[in-house]
Amino acid sequence: MTRKPAEERRRDLVEAGLRVIAREGMHGATVRAIVAEAGVPLATFHYVFDSRDQMIGEAYAYVVLPRVGEVPTPFSASASPVDAVRGVLHDWVDRFSEHPEYELAVMEIMAYCRRTPSLAHLPGEVQTRYVEIVSTVISAICEQLEVEPQQPLDELSQLVLHVTDGLTYCMLRTGDAAASRRFVEAAAPMLAAAVMGER
Template identity: 30%
Template sequence: MAAKDRREALIGAAIRVMVRDGVTKATTRAIVNEAGMPLGVFHYCFDSREELLQQVITRITDSSSAAARKTFAGEGDLRSRITKSLDVFWEGVELAPGEHQVGYELTHYALRQAGFEELARRQYARYLEVHEELLMAAATSAGIRWAAPVPVLARYLNAVLDGVTLFWLVDRDSERSREVLQLTAEHLMTLAGRPTPLPG
């Protein structure tokens, strides 16, 4: 098996262990056992457990954002694209709640472990990067400028999605959660400023 394939297998095994048993129990030995590999392979593929955890964060983030990117690349006006992307995000939450719970566990784990704090900072920097990318893509496709700075909107959107997801993990009230997302879409539309002037 190529080194790239081994890395992919270990990342997948790490996510399965974390979803099933929690982040604290996802030791290197537990991960290689899940992947059916000897312990030495782990150290061949990753410099540290922290590097693997960063790859897990990236994988979970990219997985949830890929569908949203595809939605924005499709047809429809700004309102429908925003609504559809939030719907797609929510479908991902309900289909893979364990992965989203792992995301929160990784944050708290990193903040509690000396030397791992940077992992949490990179995790949320990645979230903001994705949100900023989607907001700028939405503005470009609709030919508008946001009435608030994109970094602020990205942080706002991340805070809303974090809150509604965590709340749903606790009470599993899908109806109310979707109503919150609809309210968020409506609020974002009020921040869609004047059309971008055409050049010339």
């Protein structure tokens, strides 16, 4: 086995863990399955992690880690606010449909964290990161369309998060993208109106 600093091994195992959870679910993500996915011996796991729960926590934090090249803005500068919002949301549905098992994994990890006292605080922190990320997107839209958000960015973000969460939960049950597209159509004007400050 090539020698690596512990920090790097941790990241390898976290990424392997996320792959296993996406493929097999939380239930199948045993320590043995994770080290097999990472291609390392069993004992390596507890050299870099105190416990399996600790690794799960780091994996959950990893999914909201800032990575370069994200935050897409799939709309033109000439679009109306409604069209811009619609574009971003449809893009989200597209991405989701490509890898629903990944979002299912994130949901399972969230539920597991809430059930585990030492990890129960994480979902709240992850949500805060979500709000920050969505705020960035909203800012980008407003800047590109040269409009000024008429409400606090955080509150707008939380509105959007409710919408994407609704899409996520529904699509995880059925995989019915058509119904979700209809919801996007209905929700886009509402969100655009919220940004423009109407009530």
